Amino acid sequence: MSTIMLSDQNIGVRGRFMRIHVLLIALLCALAGVGVMTLYSVAQGSWDPYATKHLVRFVVALCVLLAVAVTPLKFWLSAAYPVYFLSLGLLFLVPIIGDINMGARRWISMGGFQLQPSEIMKVALVMALARYYHGLEFKKVSTVLGLIPPMAMIGIPVGLVFIQPDLGTAILLALSGLFIVLLAGVSWRWVILGIFAALAVIVFGIQTGLLEAYQIKRVTAFLDPTWDPLGANFHPNQSKIAIGSGGVEGKGYMAGTQSQLGFLPEKHTDFIFTIFGEEFGLIGALGLLTLYFVTFSVGMRIALAAKSHFGRLLAMGVSLTLVMYVLINTGMVMGLAPVVGVPLPLVSYGGTVMLSMMIGFGFVMSVWIHRHQDTLRTPGWR
Template identity: 70%
Template sequence: MNAIVIESAGKSKIRKRLAELNVPLLVLLSMIAGAGVLALYSVSEGNWNPYAFPHALRYLAALVVMIGIGITPLKFWLSVAYPGYFATLGLLLLVPLVGDTNMGAQRWLSLGGFQLQPSELMKVALVLALARYYHGLEFKQVSSITGLIPPLAMIGAPVGLVFLQPDLGTAILLGLSGVTVLLLAGISWRLVTIGIIAGVGGAIAGVQSGFIKAYQWERITAFLNPDADPLGANYHPNQSKIAIGSGGIDGKGYMEGTQSQLDFLPEMHTDFIFTIIGEEFGLYGALVLLGLYLAVFFTTLQIAMSAKSHFGRLLSFGIAITFVSYVLINTGMVMGLAPVVGVPLPLVSYGGTVMLSMMAGFGLVMSTWIYRNQDTLRTTGFGS
């Protein structure tokens, strides 16, 4: 009898948490993923395979994962933040040893027929670990040397490993996400200025020493001089700008894009998918998609501000910045406003690990929303 009562109480608790899900966030994310299915269907010339149908299935699976993470108490994610970070760091260390190489980059691990990209998982694991660290730190320690060494090491280790894969775009995103959490935690602006100067100096030294790969530097110089090498380094961004510009205000029509349908565009199903939307749906379609992204961003910020726990606030703010950084870098890249660094458009570009990591991140945001009234989460150990 007692077992039946406990089981019934457990189911009732789950139903209650499901009823507390943030429905606007779920709808917005589903609309963005739906736009991805439409674009991938067009890329495949009106076929569900090889991209559109798997993308839809992956989103549904990732949605279940997100909801599962969301209804799990926030204090659980606090307790697994460090183990999750170090486990993901371990996967990154395995990449140069046993990782798969594709298009000159070694970024993936093969797990039972599924390719896993640990660098994408690290984007969420890093924010989670940093939020855990600062949750247990007194404010006066935030800008102290002893308070800064652990988070800088936590950021620097994965950034360095990802840069060596080489994956400049993801390394930049990891750095941005990590530094954003530091800023939100209250780090001194004097230290931020010193960090920016040191970062610029390090980038210059990296170029001069040859540490930055030749093709990476070529992409940067191509961005700075868009008229140079139109058939080489600037070919892809030029074709992308032609496609977006030819879409005009209201687009050429669904599946009627000449640049995309005639295969002038590179990586149409991943990095340059926003170009498809711009060409076929025009300025209106592009603005609608960007509006959806903006709505997700502000909804996430609202959830962050509603949280009573410092951990929940930092976690949700960090995920929001990671998400919007993806969007800004990708759209800037395909419109010629940023160098081509290989960053996908979240929930729209084809890719399983990116989809899983982003939805897991929003699962943590959802957990923050459901458990927003928990103002004290006990911490022990490192950073407490």
């Protein structure tokens, strides 16, 4: 084993490329391919304006993934905090220089490209928490002093994203962070206390008007599907009609009536699973969910194979983030969760979301390539 560890530390870039996890790359390509195919249908048989851009973005993001993957994992360990604070700085800039789109200020324009800092923070938060627990003694994980830093690392970006307002991303950030804390070994009594605290905050937000009016309407629409059928419940109901009308085998590619006749909103982003379900039915929907499940399983197997604590937590965090994206998005369009504006990873149209997700799996790939290294610490680190 020591010989393997030594070879891992001295392996060159070419050797790292030879260790690329081919199955993981194939799964990511398959998911992006589903996105291109569905976006082509959304545009009624045209590559513009969505499918071509989605494909180009994926190719660029795949190159970034490979660059991240062959970079030594020790570098990402040392870069975790700087990346987190850079992302946090961008979030602080959003209320000042951010662009307003659809009533929310979430994007920063940079040279003709719109950057969404909250998407970058999803990966940066996982990195920073994995770095924190990599250097923390296990006996301190469940202490008050041991919990204050990670709670601050989670709470500050969640609050900044919430006021944009972006409830869906705020929930994803909170869940991603809390899963890392849980995986690090925190006592269950803190987990139960945290759940009650979160519920109290939600109730407080509804009663005091902390939530935006449209957010309260979405929660109300979820709790009562018959309420405001031509307003807050119109889009969720249309989505359920579309998915249900697809039946077992679907209506056929580019033959979905709800989507082609324009009854669905945001069908190229948040509601793209509805389009796929209507056209390919239950069989197609289950096939797509299976692709996501296998991708998640591969990510978790890579995490369990890692010898370093940082690598394990990083790979698990990215894999769980993927699952939360999928569960919230599909639950939202099927009426099992409130509409919160969460895209379907690698399938929905969106540049920053795709780039952040691919960078995340670049880290997972780096964990796989350097899986035999049992420690990444250098002298002077905790």
